[in-house]
Amino acid sequence: MGPRDSAAWRHAFVAAFAGAANDERPMAEEAAKWAGVAPTIVEIDRDDATREIDRILDDNDDVYISLPSAAWLVYRELAKHKVLVSLDGHGADELMGAYRQEGQSLAYYLRNSLARLGSGSSSLMRWVDVSRTMMMKSRQHYFLRGGLSKIPQQFSIVGDSDALPPEWDALNRRLYRMFHGTVLPTILRNFDRVSMAHGIEVRMPFMDWRLVTYTMALPGPSKSSDTHSKWIARRAMQGRMPEDIRMGRRKIGFNSPMPEWLNGPLAEWTASLLEQKVPAFDELVDGAALQKSVSRLTSSKRWDWESVGRIWPYLNMKWMLARYA
Secondary structure (H helix, E strand, O other): OOOHHHHOOOOOOEEEEOOOOOOOOOHHHHHHHOOOOOEEEEEEOHHHOOOOOHHHHHHOOOOOOOOHHHHHHHHHHHHHOOOOOOOOOOHHHHHOOOOOOOOOOHHHHHHHHHHHHOOOHHHHHHHHHHHHHHHHHHOOOOOOOOOOOOOOOOOOOOOOOOOOOOOOOOHHHHHHHHHHHHHHHHHHHOOOHHHHOOEEEOOOOOOHHHHHHHHHOHHHHHHEEEOOHHHHHHHHHHOOOOOOHHHHOOOOOOOHHHHHOOOOOOHHHHHHHHHHOOOHHHHHHHHHHHHHHHHHHHHEEEEEHHHHHHHHHHHHHHHHHHHHH
């Protein structure tokens, strides 16, 4: 067997969350089998919710919408196997519009329409921010002190002043912003931190400039059809991969199983964190209201992905201020 034979250099590492809604182990194993690779399964269980939590939050060194344990643990496994370079799929979703989930078409089109409405107008983007904040307050997901009058002015985001082709539809405008200024830069930063925490170099084939410029130039319907996202990628892979994977409509981000963890093993950690007195945090956040919402969600076991995304950043911020302020 030569040193470049696939068995010697090609590997697959799969995060598995037994019993969690975001577990994709069966599909990942099917994909690995089709590629001729024996996958290494990284079993992530309830104990992993708190086992390395301080180090993981330290390594991420930022406030985020989720606890990046899953990615951190996968890269640790790569390092244990002396696999020091990883091929990751970052950029594909933002290039080809993969954020519409089954059953969420209306919300998907509404977000695109708002993106087009605010494109190039700071006053309209401000209106979008205020409207979003009002919605969060109505759902008990907003806890910054001062109410709506204290919503900070929006920071200038990379790419917002770029002159985009006038024929671009709402989807392409939204994806351009996600790719250059919001979602993707955040993902790249976080994955760089948790991978380099274990000395792993991440490379991203979907961000090859030739693929990026070609895909950016495609019209919206080439990226999102009436029934499927990432339509151009699905067409390109016809006959080249298992059909149930190519045409699957289940869209899951690579996250720790946060709803299950906050409804269970993270509950005690969260309650202890909220009991701490952190003056720097209390200047910014209505801690009593936050604690009330968290207690309500935890006692009723009603944490879901939306509440995680809105409330976890407050918990993440309090942990950081308690540790370093």
